[in-house]
Structure formats: C-alpha cells, structure tokens
Amino acid sequence: MTASTPLRLLTAVPICDGHDSAINTINLELIRHGIEVVYLGYHRPAADIVRAAVQEDVAAIGLSSYNGGHIEFFAEVREKLDALGATNIGLFGGGGGTITLADAELMTQQGTDRIFFAGTPLDEMLGWISERYGKPPGAPGPSASPDLALARRLTEIESAFSRPVADPLAEAAPASDGRTRSRVVGITGPGGAGKTTLIDELVLRFLRRRPAGSRVAILSHDPSIGGTGAGALLGDRATMIYSQQDRVFMRSMATRGQSGGLSPSTGRCLELLASSGEFELVIIETVGTGQEALPFSSDLVDLRVLVMNPDYGSRLQLQKIAMLDAADLVIVNKGDLQGARTAGAEVERRLGSNKRGQRLLSTTATRHNDAGVDGLFDNLWGKGE
C-alpha cells in the first residue's frame, strides 16, 4: 500500500439489519489508517454489495451482521463475487455475539476470510486487514465481468497519479477514435446542497426514460482526510437508492490531495468512461466545493451544473461564488425550504448581470416526482439555453 495506491475496502450491513453503529466506528478507524472505505450503508442486499464491490474494484468486503442469517448471507456474497469472476475480492466481517465460533468455522469453509468477535481490539483488526489485503490488487478470475475489467482499468489510472496536478481534466488524452462519446455532465456545489440526492433522482429518470440497453456512469468524489493522499470515507452510495442498479456504473474517487473538488486522475478516468462506448451519460460529482472552485474548465464536460442551497447567506455572498459565472445551469435545490423563493430571485438577478443566457431551475430533490428535477433531466441533453 503506497500513497498513490491506498487500500480500498467496501463495508456494509446486510439486508434486514440496521445495526450500523459498529461499522461506523470501524470505518473511522480504517480511514484513519489510510484506507479508502466505500461505505454502502445498512439494509443492503447481497447483489447490491457485490455490484458495488466490483465497480469500485475493492480488495475486500467487510460486513457487519447482527440480525442473524449471516451464514447464508456471507455465502451468497461469496457466490455472487465468484460468479462475476471477482475471485480476487476478499470477504470478512463481524457481528458481536450474534456470530458464534461454530458459525464462523462454517463461514470460513464457505469462503469468508475471517470473522471478528466481540472484544477484538481495533488494532488487531487493522493489523490483520493491512497484512491480508494491503498488497497490490490480485488479478480477477478468468471470467471477469466487463464491469470488473473496466473497474480495474480505473484503478490502474488512479494508481498512476501519485501527486496532485495543475488541472485534473487537462490530464485527459484527447479522444482518439471515432466511438460515440458520452454526454458528460459535471455537477458541483457546496456540501449539503443535495448533489448526491439530485443525481440519484436523475438516475431514476434516466432508467425510466432512456432505452433499456443504455447505461449511465457516475464518477463521485469525496475528500481524502486532512488533504492527504490517503484515507477517505467514500459514502455517496449509502444515500443512493436508484443508483444500485446494473444499468448504473458508479465509481467513488477520493481526492488524494488534489484541491478544487476532483482527484488528480479524474480527467483520465472520465475520458476512459466517456469514450468506452458503454455509457450514454456520464455524471461527475465533485466534493462539496468552496466559493473559488471552478472544477470543470474543460471541453470534456458538456454541461456544467452548480447546485446551491437556498441558505447561502446574504446577497453579497452571491458575488463571490465563481461557479455562478461559469455554470451553464444553476439549481437552487431544497425549494421547499423557507427562503427558497427569495434565493431564486436573487440568483436570477445575479445570473442576469452575466448576460450569458444561463438557466436557473428550482428543485426539491427529496420530493417524489419533483417537476423541477424533471426539468433538470430534460436540460441535461441541451446546453441549458
């Protein structure tokens, strides 16, 4: 494990189980030790866990299971991994006193690497995890699924970048062949504006309205802790409902020391996805950004979307947000909050002074069938003018 290739793990709590307090503690300990943790959340079926592990190309899956059914559940995860050729992905877990010694023995015979019992010190767990999985990633099996092969190429690209770059998107090689390029939409905005929920709702509309064979890819960014190149909680999947679907390919990227909302390798990863011929649409989500951020200064991104919270403070604040000049489309999300209308009017005036024909939409991403999100989805296919 080096600074350029941190160990990546996926953690989750099985279906019909809401005991997430143990895994939340363990996640924190893992990221403090430089591990990138893709956290899928609780009440997750085996198929969702395996799909995510494959797309994220993690070294192993860690499950925290308290409500019983662990023998069958761990076995199902192992079987599904193997069926996709992901024999390289390890499986481990724990669950207090619910998993007995006898259960654990049977589970290891069925392909689980190790079960941790109540009272195991965190240090012991971390030592074992680093020793067992902290090596260069193992090769997938001969029947590796296309998503696993793509995921491994993304890992190779990520590993090739050992330090921040001037502009991540400028690192992308220009498209070299005649294959159809995906539509690329960049979504940015401050933390807590609702970007991830909005993207999940856009995915729902994509699944409903685009032909059954077409797929969407998401490159989602979260910060590496303390601005370092290692250790990150990649948690966007935990809040997504519709994106847990075979037509969606999602990759969670840590910023690995890059400032500005993206990772050093985002441009290259984006180019791979957009020219793969596999995806009709590619969505990039930045980390929660500050006033000065301009993450999408490249032709690689067809549409630049800024998502705002109506709670941005006084009108004066709007003068300082650089993306309000650069965005093709501005969304004031959380339209149900008090002050959303005023915010809409203030942002409209601010955009009007740019005289660039930028579009403004109001959305409430948490509302089912929100007309604002419908409008946003329609706008994804044009420049928003």
Ligand code: B12
């Ligand atoms: C806290 C707790 C709750 C909290 C959960 C809060 C939360 N958000 O997690 C609340 C009160 C909400 C709750 C609710 C329920 N609970 Co409860 N709960 C517990 C309790 C007391 C502790 C579990 C815990 O978090 N321990 C803290 C962790 C850090 O310590 P640990 O378990 O020892 O874990 C160590 C190792 O196992 C390992 N480990 C654990 N997971 C993982 C994962 C990985 C990847 C790794 C490496 C290691 C690892 O690391 C830890 C460090 O040493 C257990 C009893 C118990 N003592 O286990 C019952 C228990 C799990 N609950 C139980 C039940 C029945 C319920 C309810 C169904 C009750 C009800 N009728 O409503 C609900 C179900 C909720 C749901 N949606 O699933 C039963 C389950 C029985 C069973 N399996 O047959 C238990 C065993 C209590 C009992 N004896 O009856 N519960």
